[in-house]
Amino acid sequence: MSKFRRFGRLLAATTVSATIVVGAPVAFAQEDDVVDFSVTNITDFHGHLSSQETDAPDANSEMGAAKLKALIDYVNQDQEYIMTTSGDNVGGSAFVSAIADDEPTLDVLNILGVDVSAVGNHEFDRGYDDLLGRIVEKSDYPLLGANVTLNGEPMLDASYVQEIDGVKVGFVGTVTTLTKNKVAPSAVEGVEFSDPVDATNKEADRLKESGEADVVVALMHEDAQQYAAGFNNNVDILFGGDSHQRSQGIIERDGAQPLHWAQGHEYGKVLQDADISFNKDTGEIESVEITQYDRSMPEVEALAPDAEISARVAAAEAEAEELGAEVVGQMDRATFRGQDEGAGSGSNRGVESTLNSLIADANRASVAKATGADVDLGIMNAGGVRADLPKGDVTFQDVLTVQPFGNSIAYGTLTGQDILDALEAQWQPGSSRPRLALGLSAGFEYAYDPTAEQGQRVISATLDGEEIDPSAEYTVATSTFLFDGGDNFASLANVQNLTDVGSMDYSVLNDYIADGAEVQEG
Known part of the structure; x- marks a missing residue:
């Protein structure tokens, strides 16, 4: 509304x-006895603190944390509200935050007044000790994970209840089961991620049946549109995340209020506000209306940024500018991530891209230079590439914005069959991203049939014109993330003779650009 x-x-x-x-x-x-209040939500913020400077803001323009705070206040004036997020607050962050270990973002989320958040997969990037220590300790709000266990025991609170004018509002937080594949497996050793819908339904039943909650809101770090139909009648509202999509809908249900669900895109581009009317006499929700706000709306663009957050962001920007201004090299042409037709760069991780291939080349060349090893193949995962590289001067900021995760680069031996299996694993049906295209270094080529059955799509693969021998061994350079089987590329975890070269992914790309990077044609 x-x-x-x-x-x-x-x-x-x-x-x-x-x-x-x-x-x-x-x-x-x-x-x-009718209480009006709202639940406000963002998702997949990823440390995008700064406003995107543009003369023609649209629905895809980043509003920045300071305008976001002004918008939160604007849509909730004269009304009680609860501020929430659906996870990935930090990790894979914009340069302004990543270069300072996301400390500015953790500060800003507190100033924004976040009351409760689901945990996202990126909160696990540095392992569960970092999540339970640094991130939880610096957050003035609970991070929920109803479907997360550590060594068989609950790792995070399943739910949180906040009361507004006598109405008890319960929140259940969950994270995608693919977390185990999206972070280095060594970072989540002993951690299990059960079905988020089942976990939410179970906790919602408990909250309603015990009388602890009158209204239940699911904060799920997984695609809302894909999973909304599975929630039971004790879940009243769903805010999704993870897949960086904008969507919204209503599911009618027999004998219960409809389920109102929505997902707010990414990077604070969309603020979602659910206006709720609850009748305390009947114990029922009378109405729910979810509105999604973005910078294409004149009233949003006209808002003055919040002064306190503006000051904090300005300080972070000044520090990042100083640290990131160093020019590391030159690019004679820009390189881009994969995209859907008519959509922005990075919108499709399931197609080959010049930037993914460039980083694969960098992994191969830089490891060979540093170690003297004869490296056959470099590999890069599309999800680890978060921005495009410009033509001309390339700074440290550009490079760290492209690769913000800080994974180590390593090399080791894989069989040809392991490599072929990794190619087949690019297709992951049933997931919110059914294909994840690998970046592969120059000289490696393969043909495939996308209509074939799962596991039988790769027709042929060659390295420097020679067919890949399933029984032969090849030296491969990539991140420890992939060598741990990350992004569900399980066969890459079969690596033997693994050697961590002691370099971070962004420094390897830095070095490659400094040495005069060559961009693959295609």
Whole structure:
């Protein structure tokens, strides 16, 4: 419900109440027992603190943390609200945050007034000790993981309840089961991620049946549209995340209120606000309306940024500018991530891209230079590439923005069959991203049939014109993330003679660009 419609509704309610006072005092008492409040949500913020400078802001423009705070206040004026996120607050972050270990973002989220958050897969990037220590300790709000266990025991709180005017609002947080594949497996050793829908339903049942909650909101770090139909009648509202999509819908249910669900894209581009009316006499929700706000709306663009957050972001930007200004090399042409037709760069991780291939080349060349090893193949995962590389001067900031995760680079031996199996594993049906295309260094080529059955799509693969021999051994350079089987490339974890070269992924790309990077054609 928009701010203006909300004001209209309040005015109408006041008029009705005044009429009822004269003729029907009982009805007036019932009106007094209807509580209006809202639950506000963002997802996949990833440390995008700064506003995107543009003369023509649209729905895809980043508003930045300071305007986001102003918008939160704007849509919730004269109304109680609870501020939430659906995970990936930090990790894989914008340069302004990544270069400072996400400390600015952890500060800003507290200033934003976040009340509760689901845990995202990127909160596990540096392992569960970092999550339970640094991230949890620096967050003035609970991070929930109802489907997360450590050595068989709950690792995080399953739910959180906050009361507004006598209405108990329960939140259940969950994270995608693919977390185990999206971070280095060594970072989550002993951690299990069960089905997020089942875990939410179970906790929602407990909250409602025990009387701990009147309303249950699911904060799920997984694609809302894909999973919404699985929630039971005790889940009233769902805010999704993880897949960086914008979506919204309503699912009608027999004998219960409809499930209202939404997902707010990424990077603070969209603020979601669920206006809820709850009747304490009947114990039922009377209405839910979710509105998604973005910079294409004139009233949003006109808001003055919050002063306190503006100051914190400015300090972070100044520090990042100083640290990132060093020019590391030159690019004679820009390189890009994969994209869907008509969509922005990076919108499709399932197609080959010049930038993925460039980083694969960098892994191969830099490891060979540093160690003297004869490296046959470099590999890069598309999910680890978070921005494009410009033509001309390339700075440290550019490179770290492209690769913000800080994975170590290593090399070792894989069989030809391991490599072929990794090619087949690019297709991952049933996931929110059914294909994850690997970047492969120059000289490696393969043919495939995308219509073939799972596991039988690769027709042929060659290295420097020679067919890959399934029984032969090849020296491969890539991140420890992939050698741990990350992104569900399990066969890469079969690596033998693994050697960590002691370099971070961004420094390897730095070195490659400094040495005069060559871009693969295609």
